[in-house]
Amino acid sequence: MQRVDNWVTRFEENVIALLLAAMTIVTFTQVVARYGFNSGWTGALELTRILFAWLILFGMSYGVKMGTHLGVDAIIRLFPAPIFRILAIFGALCGVAYAVILLHSDWLQWFGISTRGGAIDYWSRMYRIGIGLDDLRYPELVQETFGTQERVQRWIAYLILPVGLALFAFRCAQAAWQIFTGKREMMIAAHEAEELVAENKNVLKD
Amino acid sequence: MEAGVLFIMVLGLLFLGVPIAIALGLSSVLTIAFFSQDSMSSVALQLFTASQNYTLLAIPFFILASAFMSTGGVARRIIRFAIACVGHLRGGMAIAAVFSCMLFAALSGSSPATVVAIGTIAIAGMRQVGYTKEFAAGVIANAGTLGILIPPSIVMVVYAAATDVSVGRMFLAGVIPGLVAGFLLMAAIYVNARIKNMPKQPFGGLGEVASAAGEAGFGLLLIVIILGGIYGGIFTPTEAAAVAAVYSFLIAIFIYRDMGPLKGVPMRKDGEALGAAILRNVWLTVVYFLPGCVHSDTRKVLVDASKTTVMLMFIIVNALLFAHTLTAERIPQAITDWMIGAGFTWFTFLIAVNILLLIGGQFMEPSGLLLIVAPVVFPIGMALGVDPIHLGIIMVVNMEIGMITPPIGLNLFVTSGITGMSLVQVVRAAAPFVLILFIFLILVTYVPALSTWLPYSLMGPELVTRTG
Amino acid sequence: DCDDGEMVIKFSHVVAGSGHPKGDAATLLAKRVNEEMNGKACMQVFPNSQLFDDDKVMEALLLGDVQLAAPSLSKFEAYTLKYRLFDLPFLFNDLSSIDRFAASEPGKELLNSMTDVGFVGLGYWSSGMKQFSANKPLLLPTDAAGLKFRIQTSDVAEAMIAAMGANAQKLAFKEVYGALQTGVVDGQENSWSNIYTQKFFEVQDGITETNHQLLAYLLVTSDEWLNGLEPDVRDQFLTIVNEVTTSANAAVAGQEAENRQKILDAGSEIRVLTPEQRKAWVDAMKPVWDKFRGDIGEDLIEAAQAANSPS
Ligand code: NA
Ligand code: NA
Numbered sequence: 001m002q003r004v005d006n007w008v009t010r011f012e013e014n015v016i017a018l019l020l021a022a023m024t025i026v027t028f029t030q031v032v033a034r035y036g037f038n039s040g041w042t043g044a045l046e047l048t049r050i051l052f053a054w055l056i057l058f059g060m061s062y063g064v065k066m067g068t069h070l071g072v073d074a075i076i077r078l079f080p081a082p083i084f085r086i087l088a089i090f091g092a093l094c095g096v097a098y099a100v101i102l103l104h105s106d107w108l109q110w111f112g113i114s115t116r117g118g119a120i121d122y123w124s125r126m127y128r129i130g131i132g133l134d135d136l137r138y139p140e141l142v143q144e145t146f147g148t149q150e151r152v153q154r155w156i157a158y159l160i161l162p163v164g165l166a167l168f169a170f171r172c173a174q175a176a177w178q179i180f181t182g183k184r185e186m187m188i189a190a191h192e193a194e195e196l197v198a199e200n201k202n203v204l205k206d
Numbered sequence: 207m208e209a210g211v212l213f214i215m216v217l218g219l220l221f222l223g224v225p226i227a228i229a230l231g232l233s234s235v236l237t238i239a240f241f242s243q244d245s246m247s248s249v250a251l252q253l254f255t256a257s258q259n260y261t262l263l264a265i266p267f268f269i270l271a272s273a274f275m276s277t278g279g280v281a282r283r284i285i286r287f288a289i290a291c292v293g294h295l296r297g298g299m300a301i302a303a304v305f306s307c308m309l310f311a312a313l314s315g316s317s318p319a320t321v322v323a324i325g326t327i328a329i330a331g332m333r334q335v336g337y338t339k340e341f342a343a344g345v346i347a348n349a350g351t352l353g354i355l356i357p358p359s360i361v362m363v364v365y366a367a368a369t370d371v372s373v374g375r376m377f378l379a380g381v382i383p384g385l386v387a388g389f390l391l392m393a394a395i396y397v398n399a400r401i402k403n404m405p406k407q408p409f410g411g412l413g414e415v416a417s418a419a420g421e422a423g424f425g426l427l428l429i430v431i432i433l434g435g436i437y438g439g440i441f442t443p444t445e446a447a448a449v450a451a452v453y454s455f456l457i458a459i460f461i462y463r464d465m466g467p468l469k470g471v472p473m474r475k476d477g478e479a480l481g482a483a484i485l486r487n488v489w490l491t492v493v494y495f496l497p498g499c500v501h502s503d504t505r506k507v508l509v510d511a512s513k514t515t516v517m518l519m520f521i522i523v524n525a526l527l528f529a530h531t532l533t534a535e536r537i538p539q540a541i542t543d544w545m546i547g548a549g550f551t552w553f554t555f556l557i558a559v560n561i562l563l564l565i566g567g568q569f570m571e572p573s574g575l576l577l578i579v580a581p582v583v584f585p586i587g588m589a590l591g592v593d594p595i596h597l598g599i600i601m602v603v604n605m606e607i608g609m610i611t612p613p614i615g616l617n618l619f620v621t622s623g624i625t626g627m628s629l630v631q632v633v634r635a636a637a638p639f640v641l642i643l644f645i646f647l648i649l650v651t652y653v654p655a656l657s658t659w660l661p662y663s664l665m666g667p668e669l670v671t672r673t674g
Numbered sequence: 675d676c677d678d679g680e681m682v683i684k685f686s687h688v689v690a691g692s693g694h695p696k697g698d699a700a701t702l703l704a705k706r707v708n709e710e711m712n713g714k715a716c717m718q719v720f721p722n723s724q725l726f727d728d729d730k731v732m733e734a735l736l737l738g739d740v741q742l743a744a745p746s747l748s749k750f751e752a753y754t755l756k757y758r759l760f761d762l763p764f765l766f767n768d769l770s771s772i773d774r775f776a777a778s779e780p781g782k783e784l785l786n787s788m789t790d791v792g793f794v795g796l797g798y799w800s801s802g803m804k805q806f807s808a809n810k811p812l813l814l815p816t817d818a819a820g821l822k823f824r825i826q827t828s829d830v831a832e833a834m835i836a837a838m839g840a841n842a843q844k845l846a847f848k849e850v851y852g853a854l855q856t857g858v859v860d861g862q863e864n865s866w867s868n869i870y871t872q873k874f875f876e877v878q879d880g881i882t883e884t885n886h887q888l889l890a891y892l893l894v895t896s897d898e899w900l901n902g903l904e905p906d907v908r909d910q911f912l913t914i915v916n917e918v919t920t921s922a923n924a925a926v927a928g929q930e931a932e933n934r935q936k937i938l939d940a941g942s943e944i945r946v947l948t949p950e951q952r953k954a955w956v957d958a959m960k961p962v963w964d965k966f967r968g969d970i971g972e973d974l975i976e977a978a979q980a981a982n983s984p985s
Contacts, residue, residue: 439856
């Protein structure tokens with residue numbers, strides 16, 4: 001089980017690292033193309049922005065798993081341990097609620113709340129209509145070989161929205177369970193440099 | 207009513223230990239569900255839109271550049287250069303520490319990174335020559351805040367994204383205030399050092415200055431690339447950030463070699479002829495180029511930078527969702543009308559902004575806070591005739607002060623973490639210098655020219671109107 | 675604020691609420707709807723991209739969270755290639771042509787050509803004729819050779835820039851001034867009002883009065899929403915829309931002339947093309963027309979050209 005988990009972590013890390021590397025390389029080559037070859041690729045900016053969204057929306061669940069999402073722990077730490085644990089579970093469940101409502105909110109109507117739709121509805125509408133992105137097109141070779149439309153469909157770019165939210169809900173639920181069973185203290189990091197400090201913990205201590 | 211519920215919900219969730227991003231996101235989602243006719247599908251649409259914001263695209267690149275530049279060797283080289291320049295003054299080591307923070311701030315967009323990179327070396331160095339640990343920690347915690355004032359700065363990018371002002375002008379606007387804040391800190395140390403007769407270092411000679419500058423030069427060239435590139439018209443701020451990331455990678459792997467496949471391989475071996483050394487290094491660079499790209503050290507930097515990006519961006523994206531909810535419910539407009547009706551002038555308005563941000567800075571991550579406050583404060587500021595760039599610099603300086611004031615201050619945590627001092631000790635150590643930053647805040651608030659003169663003389667005025 | 679029982683009509687656009695032809699037209703439309711349809715409908719205008727940018731607003735229309743938008747005409751080639759018509763350089767001679775084209779049968783049909791995707795056009799809102807400017811005098815298309823131009827990207831616009839032997843660059847609108855000043859790009863194309871309000875003239879070597887293209891927007895809504903309205907409500911709404919479109923378009927010419935004069939007053943040079951020079955531009959653009967003729971359809975091109983002369 002531990003081995004599978006390590007493998008999954010490595011996979012997640014490789015994905016976010018590759019997304020960041022790809023964004024950097026695409027943007028950098030645009031600058032080179034402009035000055036070195038006086039040319040450019042119109043789709044580059046849109047591709048970079050989609051990769052950026054993928055990085056955030058895929059990475060957010062990884063952040064839950066690694067406990068990097070920031071929060072304020074000063075106040076809940078004032079409470080006795082059992083209440084602290086309940087609040088920590090509450091924090092994780094808020095994450096589940098956030099992702100589940102965003103995924104699909106029609107079920108809130110049972111409680112008399114008038115709302116509808118969500119990421120799944122948004123994605124499936126785009127899938128049905130099949131409209132293309134602004135600038136990003138299939139290479140002509142792909143268009144000819146596979147007979148695709150000219151522009152890359154929006155639903156392909158937006159796929160990460162339902163997928164990322166579902167992963168996020170799963171990781172938050174997992175965190176709630178881990179806190180409940182005592183395997184984890186809480187879901188949040190108290191400040192953004194926690195890891196940086198951990199790596200340099202007390203390097204200057206007497 | 208909706209505004210009240212929204213703000214109370216965010217604060218309530220925040221204090222119950224819910225992650226900042228989720229406190230913002232869930233409040234927005236619930237507000238839309240309960241009070242608005244909008245569908246949740248359009249909130250999902252907003253989430254994706256926020257995640258691909260063009261202006262914010264510079265953030266991951268600056269984080270990546272900073273991650274490559276934080277891998278040890280760069281900070282050491284910068285400190286050597288700073289000591290060579292100012293170490294011989296009375297209080298020289300401490301002045302050099304501030305100077306190092308200023309230089310590192312010009313490579314990095316974040317304050318804690320500056321504190322860790324410079325602090326771990328400079329605090330030890332100051333102690334060796336006889337400063338107390340408290341004094342050294344106080345100096346670094348404060349000077350480290352310059353990370354977000356001296357360009358590049360992640361917080362400035364966030365402000366630009368929230369208010370639609372230009373990143374380039376914001377960066378330029380930070381230069382003079384950054385220098386002034388640095389010199390104020392250095393002057394305070396110098397005066398203090400003269401009174402207390404603090405130690406000074408022997409002057410290493412111009413040779414040492416030149417040699418140290420040569421070594422640090424590859425790192426410091428990044429400042430030239432970023433600022434020169436933007437103002438020289440070579441690229442946009444986002445492109446500048448990407449170029450900075452690639453440049454930092456090349457420097458870290460192939461020049462400084464503190465990491466990667468060439469780690470420990472000298473640029474010039476003992477007794478090697480210059481020509482032979484150049485040939486060998488070119489050869490090494492070619493042969494090890496691909497291995498350098500896929501080396502485990504490179505992967506680690508990429509993973510770390512992506513993690514930091516995700517952590518920051520998840521907050522930012524949800525803060526944008528929150529800001530969008532405010533706008534869709536027309537809340538900023540209502541607050542603007544009320545404040546103008548209440549007779550605020552630009553002078554009293556800026557005091558209110560300072561107080562609001564100083565309090566908010568205690569609980570919120572700076573970029574998240576900025577994104578919530580800016581949509582409300584910016585239109586009021588514009589209506590009262592405050593300059594958009596000036597307002598941005600005021601906000602950044604407030605964020606700086608928030609980082610070194612209790613109860614919650616990022617630089618306090620980081621300094622306490624690396625020194626092993628308690629939070630209370632760090633707070634006490636930093637306090638005298640915080641006073642200087644407060645004086646600096648008043649200066650920046652009521653002397654707009656400090657912020658606006660440089661960007662406007664180089665790039666022309668910021669236009670608030672927009673057309674398609 | 676809207677009363678209970680009123681149908682809410684949200685109009686999201688990307689320019690300022692006033693001082694820009696589109697912003698003014700949207701404000702006027704809201705004023706009339708709120709006065710004349712009081713009790714039935716209530717229009718809220720969200721200017722300055724407060725809600726959505728031009729790209730995402732189309733999706734928001736389909737989701738039913740926004741009812742009106744007015745993106746630039748060149749945005750619509752993503753849904754039907756026929757909209758490439760408006761990007762053809764030197765198609766319309768002046769601002770008045772668009773109203774005549776809109777009144778023609780092909781012009782009306784074009785408004786309804788995107789119902790398969792779910793959009794309906796309600797009217798063409800013009801904003802001005804586009805002029806070229808660069809950091810050197812442009813009198814002939816060959817003067818532009820080798821320069822980098824910021825354009826609102828579309829395939830046709832790129833082909834147009836290529837036909838001049840120049841390079842097209844995509845840039846966010848707010849980056850343009852800085853990019854022109856520092857030389858990231860050498861030139862741009864825009865209406866007199868945009869050139870004046872964005873101060874582009876300050877950082878260019880004069881403006882060439884090419885009138886090469888119509889800068890216009892399509893007032894658009896969703897098919898689903900429009901057809902869901904009660905017939906009498908829909909008729910009243912469409913009547914107001916048509917009247918506002920006509921009066922807004924009529925006001926644009928005056929604003930454009932005013933801003934053109936302000937650029938002159940600011941000491942910038944405006945170069946007027948001689949008939950021979952203009953012919954050189956038109957000739958240079960022939961390959962562009964030929965390339966996209968098939969996508970657009972001959973009937974539309976003919977209708978547009980016929981709109982150039984008052985009937
Ligand atoms: Na910085
Ligand atoms: Na603080």
